[in-house]
Amino acid sequence: MEFQFAYFVDQLINGVTLGSIYGLIAIGYTMVYGIIGMINFAHGEIFMIGTFLTVIFFMLIIGTITFFPLAVLIVLLMSVLLTSVYGWTLERVAYRPLRGSPRLAALITAIGMSIFLQNYVQLLQGARNKPLTGILEGKDDILRVKYDLINTLNAAGQPYLVTISNLQLLIIILTVVVMVVFSQIISRTALGRSQRACEQDRSMAALLGINVDKTISMTFVMGAALAAVASLMFMMHVSTTDFFVGFLIGVKAFTAAVLGGIGSMPGAMLGGMIIGLVETFFGAYFNQEYKDVATFTLLVLVLIFRPTGILGKPDIEKV
Amino acid sequence: MSGTSATMLELRGVETFYGRIQALRGIDIDVNHGEIVTLIGANGAGKSTTLMTICGNPRAATGKIVLDGEDITRMATHEIIRLGVAQSPEGRRIFPRMTVRENLMLGATTGDPANFDEDLERMFELFPRLRERADQRGGTLSGGEQQMLAIARALMCRPRLLLLDEPSLGLAPMVVKQIFDVIRQINQEGMTIFLVEQNAYHALRLAHRGYVMATGNILMSGTGQELLANPEVRAAYLEGGH
Ligand SMILES: Nc1ncnc2c1ncn2[C@@H]1O[C@H](COP(=O)(O)OP(=O)(O)O)[C@@H](O)[C@H]1O
Numbered sequence: 029m030e031f032q033f034a035y036f037v038d039q040l041i042n043g044v045t046l047g048s049i050y051g052l053i054a055i056g057y058t059m060v061y062g063i064i065g066m067i068n069f070a071h072g073e074i075f076m077i078g079t080f081l082t083v084i085f086f087m088l089i090i091g092t093i094t095f096f097p098l099a100v101l102i103v104l105l106m107s108v109l110l111t112s113v114y115g116w117t118l119e120r121v122a123y124r125p126l127r128g129s130p131r132l133a134a135l136i137t138a139i140g141m142s143i144f145l146q147n148y149v150q151l152l153q154g155a156r157n158k159p160l161t162g163i164l165e166g167k168d169d170i171l172r173v174k175y176d177l178i179n180t181l182n183a184a185g186q187p188y189l190v191t192i193s194n195l196q197l198l199i200i201i202l203t204v205v206v207m208v209v210f211s212q213i214i215s216r217t218a219l220g221r222s223q224r225a226c227e228q229d230r231s232m233a234a235l236l237g238i239n240v241d242k243t244i245s246m247t248f249v250m251g252a253a254l255a256a257v258a259s260l261m262f263m264m265h266v267s268t269t270d271f272f273v274g275f276l277i278g279v280k281a282f283t284a285a286v287l288g289g290i291g292s293m294p295g296a297m298l299g300g301m302i303i304g305l306v307e308t309f310f311g312a313y314f315n316q317e318y319k320d321v322a323t324f325t326l327l328v329l330v331l332i333f334r335p336t337g338i339l340g341k342p343d344i345e346k347v
Numbered sequence: 348m349s350g351t352s353a354t355m356l357e358l359r360g361v362e363t364f365y366g367r368i369q370a371l372r373g374i375d376i377d378v379n380h381g382e383i384v385t386l387i388g389a390n391g392a393g394k395s396t397t398l399m400t401i402c403g404n405p406r407a408a409t410g411k412i413v414l415d416g417e418d419i420t421r422m423a424t425h426e427i428i429r430l431g432v433a434q435s436p437e438g439r440r441i442f443p444r445m446t447v448r449e450n451l452m453l454g455a456t457t458g459d460p461a462n463f464d465e466d467l468e469r470m471f472e473l474f475p476r477l478r479e480r481a482d483q484r485g486g487t488l489s490g491g492e493q494q495m496l497a498i499a500r501a502l503m504c505r506p507r508l509l510l511l512d513e514p515s516l517g518l519a520p521m522v523v524k525q526i527f528d529v530i531r532q533i534n535q536e537g538m539t540i541f542l543v544e545q546n547a548y549h550a551l552r553l554a555h556r557g558y559v560m561a562t563g564n565i566l567m568s569g570t571g572q573e574l575l576a577n578p579e580v581r582a583a584y585l586e587g588g589h
């Protein structure tokens with residue numbers, strides 16, 4: 029009984045950690061969909077670029093900045109900045125010229141950009157895995173520090189210890205902080221109001237003097253910034269990346285956005301959490317190999333029984 | 348008052364198309380500083396297109412639109428608005444999932460933030476209903492309240508030129524009167540207003556001058572009194588009550 033509970037808590041921590049990463053990426057899909065009604069299939073690649081930038085920046089500064097938390101902060105800021113530039117450029121170069129053309133054209137372009145970015149990174153960085161472990165070389169020990177939560181015995185009578193690590197705490201706390209800051213931006217700032225206005229009635233927003241193109245650009249920048257935060261977490265968690273890493277994670281984050289209700293920010297975070305938890309629990313209790321199948325089965329079920337997602341609103345409210 | 352000429356807004360030979368459909372067929376309109384000018388005409392005449400073309404969406408295909416001496420024909424919508432043009436558009440187009448206050452904040456996008464509190468208070472005085480509804484979502488308002496909000500939202504940036512598209516449409520006579528009283532009041536305080544109406548009787552009584560439009564052309568113009576007295580206008584737009 030006690031062990032069952034301990035095992036559950038252990039998986040819960042893993043699931044929430046993973047869900048945080050998915051949720052942060054899912055917000056990028058949902059925000060872009062909300063404002064221009066397009067699935068930005070290249071968003072997974074923006075995340076992938078974030079993972080590479082994380083590795084590159086760690087490589088550049090880890091020799092000089094010996095205080096590890098400061099190094100993480102600097103890498104985070106630089107990676108957020110540069111990944112945002114990629115997000116901005118993607119919209120500017122590939123999507124803006126197509127504004128007003130049929131949806132299919134934008135969709136094909138998005139898939140094209142996704143493939144282009146994969147090849148671009150493959151060409152620049154090679155096709156092999158890029159590990160972060162060698163670069164950090166134990167300098168990140170502080171992240172592995174663990175706190176005991178539950179100390180019990182498993183079924184075979186051996187000790188079973190549930191812990192939470194500094195890394196897991198960092199991921200969860202950073203996600204909460206980022207989420208709070210973002211929802212404040214959306215609900216209280218002029219930029220957030222402009223974004224919501226553009227979502228609800230773009231030409232009316234322009235009629236009030238809002239620069240719609242700039243607002244859309246900022247939405248891509250914000251989505252990319254969140255993906256960059258997620259990629260730093262991912263790299264410290266999983267430690268390795270390659271040019272194709274954005275595909276599966278992108279699909280899962282997109283699933284999270286749809287599950288939560290595409291267009292809804294809290295929905296994206298909730299969807300991310302659910303996907304992270306379902307994947308972790310399915311792997312832990314049933315079958316590790318088939319955890320992705322569980323995730324996508326869930327998506328299909330939601331689409332059948334609640335097509336607007338969990339927190340999505342039916343479109344009838346639109347005027 | 349800016350500019351040396353009396354004309355604030357000048358349309359010359361403006362033609363506008365929706366794809367291949369021509370909605371404006373070369374129209375000339377002047378709006379002078381301090382005036383209420385009205386544009387009347389039947390449904391489909393091109394009145395809303397005129398107001399939207401002034402705001403650059405859709406853009407005029409040919410002709411010229413000048414605001415206080417500045418050619419705005421080729422400008423982007425948000426740039427035209429920044430020059431001090433505000434519109435309460437056809438259908439009101441309130442943001443339904445935002446509160447009344449947020450809608451008003453959006454109206455103040457191009458305004459001076461220092462004026463915001465004062466202007467908000469002023470709107471609540473002009474339209475006391477909006478104060479009661481301040482934290483309600485736009486989508487929950489009645490038609491009359493939405494119209495008040497649309498006008499208040501347009502006023503929040505302290506425009507030099509206010510464009511109003513059928514503010515009386517679908518409203519009860521009491522509410523129409525209230526809204527027309529406000530239009531008269533803000534005009535007396537100096538606001539230049541270009542008013543599109545199907546309710547020709549009320550509009551012509553309120554306006555200094557008017558234009559009559561049909562199928563994308565300006566048929567006639569004159570003072571409000573002249574047009575009210577004109578037999579053709581009476582026959583086409585006023586007979587059968589108002
Ligand atoms: N978005 C549009 N696309 C195509 N045609 C339009 C559009 N808006 C208006 N029209 C056409 O342009 C003409 C003028 O319309 P409009 O300016 O709305 O007239 P009014 O405001 O006087 O009723 C009408 O024939 C109308 O069908």
Ligand SMILES: [Mg+2]
Nearest residue numbers: 394395396437
């Ligand atoms: Mg109209």
